[in-house]
Amino acid sequence: MGSVSRRGLLAALGSGAVGAGLVGAGVVAAEASGRAAGSSADGGSASVVPFHGEHQAGIATDVQANLHFAAFDVTATSREELVSLLQDWTAAAVALTAGKEVGQGGASGGKPLAPPSDTGEAVDLHANRLTLTVGAGPSLFDDRFGLAPARPAALVDLPAFPADALVPERSGGDLCVQACADDPQVAVHAIRTLTRIAAGRAAVRWAQLGYGRAATVDPSAPTPRNLFGFKDGTANPAASDTKTLDEQVWVQAGDEQGSAAWVVGGSYLVARRIRMHIETWDRTSLQEQEQVIGRTKGTGAPLGHAGEHDAFDARTLPASSHVRLAHPSMNGGAQMLRRGYNFTDGTDGLGHLDAGLFFLAYQRDVRTAFIPVQTVLARQDALSEYLEHTASGVWAVFPGVPDGGYLGQQLLSA
Amino acid sequence: MGSVSRRGLLAALGSGAVGAGLVGAGVVAAEASGRAAGSSADGGSASVVPFHGEHQAGIATDVQANLHFAAFDVTATSREELVSLLQDWTAAAVALTAGKEVGQGGASGGKPLAPPSDTGEAVDLHANRLTLTVGAGPSLFDDRFGLAPARPAALVDLPAFPADALVPERSGGDLCVQACADDPQVAVHAIRTLTRIAAGRAAVRWAQLGYGRAATVDPSAPTPRNLFGFKDGTANPAASDTKTLDEQVWVQAGDEQGSAAWVVGGSYLVARRIRMHIETWDRTSLQEQEQVIGRTKGTGAPLGHAGEHDAFDARTLPASSHVRLAHPSMNGGAQMLRRGYNFTDGTDGLGHLDAGLFFLAYQRDVRTAFIPVQTVLARQDALSEYLEHTASGVWAVFPGVPDGGYLGQQLLSA
Numbered sequence: 001m002g003s004v005s006r007r008g009l010l011a012a013l014g015s016g017a018v019g020a021g022l023v024g025a026g027v028v029a030a031e032a033s034g035r036a037a038g039s040s041a042d043g044g045s046a047s048v049v050p051f052h053g054e055h056q057a058g059i060a061t062d063v064q065a066n067l068h069f070a071a072f073d074v075t076a077t078s079r080e081e082l083v084s085l086l087q088d089w090t091a092a093a094v095a096l097t098a099g100k101e102v103g104q105g106g107a108s109g110g111k112p113l114a115p116p117s118d119t120g121e122a123v124d125l126h127a128n129r130l131t132l133t134v135g136a137g138p139s140l141f142d143d144r145f146g147l148a149p150a151r152p153a154a155l156v157d158l159p160a161f162p163a164d165a166l167v168p169e170r171s172g173g174d175l176c177v178q179a180c181a182d183d184p185q186v187a188v189h190a191i192r193t194l195t196r197i198a199a200g201r202a203a204v205r206w207a208q209l210g211y212g213r214a215a216t217v218d219p220s221a222p223t224p225r226n227l228f229g230f231k232d233g234t235a236n237p238a239a240s241d242t243k244t245l246d247e248q249v250w251v252q253a254g255d256e257q258g259s260a261a262w263v264v265g266g267s268y269l270v271a272r273r274i275r276m277h278i279e280t281w282d283r284t285s286l287q288e289q290e291q292v293i294g295r296t297k298g299t300g301a302p303l304g305h306a307g308e309h310d311a312f313d314a315r316t317l318p319a320s321s322h323v324r325l326a327h328p329s330m331n332g333g334a335q336m337l338r339r340g341y342n343f344t345d346g347t348d349g350l351g352h353l354d355a356g357l358f359f360l361a362y363q364r365d366v367r368t369a370f371i372p373v374q375t376v377l378a379r380q381d382a383l384s385e386y387l388e389h390t391a392s393g394v395w396a397v398f399p400g401v402p403d404g405g406y407l408g409q410q411l412l413s414a
Numbered sequence: 415m416g417s418v419s420r421r422g423l424l425a426a427l428g429s430g431a432v433g434a435g436l437v438g439a440g441v442v443a444a445e446a447s448g449r450a451a452g453s454s455a456d457g458g459s460a461s462v463v464p465f466h467g468e469h470q471a472g473i474a475t476d477v478q479a480n481l482h483f484a485a486f487d488v489t490a491t492s493r494e495e496l497v498s499l500l501q502d503w504t505a506a507a508v509a510l511t512a513g514k515e516v517g518q519g520g521a522s523g524g525k526p527l528a529p530p531s532d533t534g535e536a537v538d539l540h541a542n543r544l545t546l547t548v549g550a551g552p553s554l555f556d557d558r559f560g561l562a563p564a565r566p567a568a569l570v571d572l573p574a575f576p577a578d579a580l581v582p583e584r585s586g587g588d589l590c591v592q593a594c595a596d597d598p599q600v601a602v603h604a605i606r607t608l609t610r611i612a613a614g615r616a617a618v619r620w621a622q623l624g625y626g627r628a629a630t631v632d633p634s635a636p637t638p639r640n641l642f643g644f645k646d647g648t649a650n651p652a653a654s655d656t657k658t659l660d661e662q663v664w665v666q667a668g669d670e671q672g673s674a675a676w677v678v679g680g681s682y683l684v685a686r687r688i689r690m691h692i693e694t695w696d697r698t699s700l701q702e703q704e705q706v707i708g709r710t711k712g713t714g715a716p717l718g719h720a721g722e723h724d725a726f727d728a729r730t731l732p733a734s735s736h737v738r739l740a741h742p743s744m745n746g747g748a749q750m751l752r753r754g755y756n757f758t759d760g761t762d763g764l765g766h767l768d769a770g771l772f773f774l775a776y777q778r779d780v781r782t783a784f785i786p787v788q789t790v791l792a793r794q795d796a797l798s799e800y801l802e803h804t805a806s807g808v809w810a811v812f813p814g815v816p817d818g819g820y821l822g823q824q825l826l827s828a
Binding site for chain 1: 617625636692760
């Protein structure tokens with residue numbers, strides 16, 4: 001079968017019954033050029049999220065099913081090396097997010113005496129809505145690369161919160177990459193590939209895998225549940241709600257001045273690895289669980305209401321309930337775009353699951369969103385008793401990459 | 415919408431374009447009774463693998479996309495307690511594999527002052543082809559439960575192999591449970607539920623998550639690739655090849671005598687957590703990689719052949735190649751039914767991925783299958799240089815559970 005007819009087949013699959021349900025705004029059918037035709041079973045997920053645009057993909061993109069997140073320490077010693085790294089990452093990200101192998105000599109067609117340019121484990125898996133989202137942490141703005149004057153005022157170091165149990169070796173990082181896809185192997189391949197490309201210029205500091213459900217792709221799908229069994233994300237802004245995203249997520253012109261203005265069009269990402277004490281929770285009564293959260297467990301409705309999406313006054317919920325304390329109306333209107341994933345990292349050696357929520361939240365300004373909200377939650381939220389924050393990071397997420405540009409160019413070409 | 419019409423909707427979805435591709439032998443459409451109707455996006459995977467049968471499900475079942483494997487130490491002190499544990503696990507497994515909540519007071523409909531009987535995080539997620547497969551390790555046949563005489567002769571302790579780097583705390587276990595499903599949260603929920611039910615009678619010793627692809631569901635789907643980028647499983651027996659399964663996988667009448675004959679209809683499972691040294695492999699030339707494996711990287715064809723499934727003489731492959739040394743023709747015809755999953759457990763603290771293959775293989779007799787094959791591989795396989803076995807276990811997998819019976823009843827009611 002020639003490449004043209006293979007593409008025709010894939011296009012046909014993409015417009016079939018499955019594709020019609022899955023292919024939403026901002027998602028186009030994959031051409032899968034450079035790869036063999038895939039199976040009919042995954043034709044609907046063989047889709048590409050465009051890499052280029054005003055904002056990076058992976059933020060307002062409908063949430064994918066799988067996450068591989070990595071934080072990197074930059075080991076490059078010059079600004080030129082850092083630029084070359086981000087340029088190489090950009091070229092790889094363009095290929096990966098299009099469902100193509102990186103480089104010219106991949107699993108098939110490589111030179112026999114050279115290592116394959118692509119490691120090959122994602123061949124046949126298509127793009128699977130892979131997005132790669134890259135940001136710069138506070139530590140990148142030290143004196144190594146002359147970037148101190150360009151550090152945005154909003155890129156503050158997070159304060160210590162009560163009951164934080166952070167592991168320094170898996171917190172922070174000069175750069176972060178959030179890889180999301182509807183196939184875990186596609187996300188893992190992407191992080192592995194960027195790590196390999198970074199050799200000698202940056203090294204993985206820590207990483208986290210997560211899983212969830214691509215529920216937002218289908219507006220009629222149920223809200224996903226966290227590992228406490230409660231619906232989580234009911235009040236999250238919709239990807240289509242551009243007004244809220246402009247107000248709450250994207251950095252706007254005027255937010256930063258002078259050499260820090262590069263961040264306009266970007267966002268700020270806070271990551272927290274939240275270990276959930278599942279065994280303790282599971283011994284708690286249903287009533288107590290619902291009082292702690294502020295919603296009913298079955299339907300997800302706010303307490304005293306019938307439906308998950310019913311309008312409610314947060315002040316009518318229990319004083320120390322999570323939903324009340326985190327509600328925008330109790331926090332000066334602050335909202336974050338949450339993209340958290342559940343994680344299970346086996347057991348902790350004591351027979352307990354090492355599991356929880358890898359919290360990822362995008363926001364226009366951490367000083368008015370995550371920091372004040374978490375300050376309240378850490379002190380008053382009844383849920384905190386069951387949680388332990390074990391990793392933390394904050395990054396200024398680069399604005400989108402125009403055609404021909406590179407990740408972080410607005411920062412590094414200034 | 416009433417429950418009848420909801421079921422009608424699901425049935426309609428199950429017979430649509432997606433369902434036709436996904437629903438294979440031994441898989442029936444879910445009724446999703448006891449749960450709310452799910453989204454149309456996952457209608458095709460809302461399927462149930464029957465729990466009861468001659469053999470346990472999860473062995474010859476078409477491989478699901480996700481794995482949560484757990485090994486348990488039994489802490490019960492009497493045979494009666496052990497029986498009650500396995501009976502309770504059976505009741506839970508029947509509910510879980512049918513896509514239902516466990517117990518009578520789950521996320522919805524529970525008693526306010528009692529902990530919910532179901533933890534709730536898999537509500538709305540359907541069965542997703544969940545299978546639970548349970549076995550007994552050599553240590554269960556010590557003097558605690560009077561089972562020493564019933565230990566099958568074939569349930570030998572695995573010998574030490576050259577270059578083993580086993581971590582004792584994540585090896586062995588009195589019982590094992592393999593949970594496989596097409597949604598990771600469904601598999602995690604199942605292991606969590608069985609762990610919770612076991613409280614006071616058994617505790618998780620170690621656990622492993624894995625991911626892969628449900629490729630075998632669609633015979634036209636490409637063979638999945640391991641994290642070295644090579645197709646893995648090309649020569650695996652098909653689930654429909656009952657002749658080979660009887661010869662190589664299921665314990666047959668006469669294989670064991672007397673009080674050990676309970677294992678007839680069961681199988682033996684060997685699990686090995688194989689850390690793959692990915693960064694070293696990635697620096698190896700394409701030619702070297704292909705010589706080490708014995709197949710071409712792109713197509714998966716045996717070296718010197720054009721197609722992945724071409725017939726070949728293993729003796730024509732490089733002397734130390736993996737495919738040659740592992741081939742049945744070089745091992746007295748021994749074959750195993752492999753069900754391995756790729757895993758990525760973050761990084762190892764040195765910037766390297768802690769990733770590899772969680773090898774799961776079912777066989778009729780480890781003395782003529784895994785042990786001799788691994789003895790050869792550990793000594794001669796060129797691939798071994800890139801591998802490190804970090805966890806290991808062997809279990810006698812119980813025969814199938816008849817309606818009204820319980821897991822291990824053939825062993826424990828004798």
